[in-house]
Amino acid sequence: MKRKALKRGFNPIINQKNYRNELFNSFNHNNFNSDSIHPEDQITEENQKGFNNKIEKNEISLKENEDNGIQPMDNQVKFYFYKDEEVFQDFTIKSQKYFSNNIVLRDPLTGLLNRVLFEEETKRLDTERQLPISIIMGDVNGLKLVNDIYGHDYGDRFLVDVAAILRDSCRKEDIIARWGGDEFIILLPKTPQETAQAVVNRISENCQKRKTETIPITISLGIGTKNLPSDQIKEALKQAENDMYHKKTIENQLIRDRLFTSLKLKYWEVKKLFQKEGNTENLLYHHQLGERLLLDQQAINELLLLAALHDVGKITIPLHLLLKKEPLTLSEKLTLKRIPEISHRILQYFPNTFSIADAALSYCEWWDGSGYPRGLAKENIPMISRISSVVNSYDLMIQPRPYKNPLAPKEALTEINNQSGRQFDPEVVKSFLKIIEEKVG
Numbered sequence: 104m105k106r107k108a109l110k111r112g113f114n115p116i117i118n119q120k121n122y123r124n125e126l127f128n129s130f131n132h133n134n135f136n137s138d139s140i141h142p143e144d145q146i147t148e149e150n151q152k153g154f155n156n157k158i159e160k161n162e163i164s165l166k167e168n169e170d171n172g173i174q175p176m177d178n179q180v181k182f183y184f185y186k187d188e189e190v191f192q193d194f195t196i197k198s199q200k201y202f203s204n205n206i207v208l209r210d211p212l213t214g215l216l217n218r219v220l221f222e223e224e225t226k227r228l229d230t231e232r233q234l235p236i237s238i239i240m241g242d243v244n245g246l247k248l249v250n251d252i253y254g255h256d257y258g259d260r261f262l263v264d265v266a267a268i269l270r271d272s273c274r275k276e277d278i279i280a281r282w283g284g285d286e287f288i289i290l291l292p293k294t295p296q297e298t299a300q301a302v303v304n305r306i307s308e309n310c311q312k313r314k315t316e317t318i319p320i321t322i323s324l325g326i327g328t329k330n331l332p333s334d335q336i337k338e339a340l341k342q343a344e345n346d347m348y349h350k351k352t353i354e355n356q357l358i359r360d361r362l363f364t365s366l367k368l369k370y371w372e373v374k375k376l377f378q379k380e381g382n383t384e385n386l387l388y389h390h391q392l393g394e395r396l397l398l399d400q401q402a403i404n405e406l407l408l409l410a411a412l413h414d415v416g417k418i419t420i421p422l423h424l425l426l427k428k429e430p431l432t433l434s435e436k437l438t439l440k441r442i443p444e445i446s447h448r449i450l451q452y453f454p455n456t457f458s459i460a461d462a463a464l465s466y467c468e469w470w471d472g473s474g475y476p477r478g479l480a481k482e483n484i485p486m487i488s489r490i491s492s493v494v495n496s497y498d499l500m501i502q503p504r505p506y507k508n509p510l511a512p513k514e515a516l517t518e519i520n521n522q523s524g525r526q527f528d529p530e531v532v533k534s535f536l537k538i539i540e541e542k543v544g
Contacts (some may be wrong), residue, residue: 225290238289240286243361244321318365326343473525
């Protein structure tokens with residue numbers, strides 16, 4: 104009966120350094136008083152006090168199972184307590200099996216098989232009886248962008264979603280694994296290439312159905328098939344890999360266009376909260392100011408693009424923070440200060456916006472060098488950044504915002520002029536004021 108209690112009465116204790124405190128808490132909140140445990144083994148108030156005294160007197164001993172070499176991935180040692188024996192053992196047989204199956208052989212993030220076990224399963228199933236054997240290899244598109252603008256926690260959730268899509272798209276007998284950072288692989292026994300293609304189509308359809316916050320999930324997928332016993336499975340794997348990279352190459356522009364469109368739609372939703380739709384006057388001021396300051400046509404085109412996308416990084420900021428009426432905390436201010444850097448990463452990712460990425464990063468720099476994120480000053484700030492910051496600042500001042508009433512145009516111009524030589528380039532301010540004066544007339 105005590106053997107049964109030994110198995111049931113083990114209580115996990117994490118972190119050997121603090122094991123006595125953990126034991127004390129565990130002993131007070133354990134489930135040993137179960138009807139399934141013999142009365143002699145149940146905890147009473149008397150033996151509980153005795154146990155607590157032994158903890159305080161350092162009379163509890165540790166004993167590790169020397170035959171067991173498995174350790175948890177975080178290098179903490181797990182111990183188990185049994186009150187009658189006062190012995191700690193690092194792993195039960197059940198724990199050994201758990202760590203073997205779920206840590207050594209599985210990807211800890213997605214729960215899919217890892218590359219080691221996938222290769223073992225491939226060897227096991229590489230028989231004539233399983234022919235034809237198809238392999239699908241997939242590379243997740245845009246993961247670097249996701250990590251760069253949202254952070255790796257969001258990127259991890261992105262990969263978990265991909266794993267769920269693959270599970271939903273495959274049959275029970277198919278073997279799915281995480282092959283590398285953003286690569287996944289599927290082994291399909293008794294599957295000709297046509298059937299594998301149907302699985303690929305199903306994966307693509309399920310990706311489109313999956314709702315994401317901003318960036319859509321897309322996967323470039325390639326297929327390889329072993330049809331004959333004389334064929335090598337590694338050749339099918341190589342074929343799937345080559346096909347995947349071929350698809351990724353020819354689909355690259357389409358994928359980026361789709362990502363860019365998705366980001367723009369999200370950005371415009373946010374932007375509408377601060378600026379009225381169809382604000383052509385803003386773009387007109389940008390264009391007129393660019394011409395007055397003798398920018399060439401390419402620079403004017405970049406200026407207009409910057410006017411439209413300079414703070415696209417706002418899409419990653421919680422909406423409640425952008426709309427907050429109360430004073431911001433230091434942490435919230437630091438979060439908002441990340442917008443230029445995130446905007447820079449987004450714009451740098453796409454060929455059609457790459458040229459304005461540095462200008463977006465410099466958008467919050469001040470003429471006197473007190474801006475952020477790099478503390479640039481005067482002519483070190485790109486000209487189109489200096490122009491756009493003046494025009495957009497004026498535009499924001501005269502429009503109602505969730506946290507501030509609008510200024511009259513004359514008041515806004517006074518504020519712009521007051522910041523000349525401090526926040527704004529004096530020459531840009533001078534030219535802008537002339538444009539407004541000419542308009543008023």
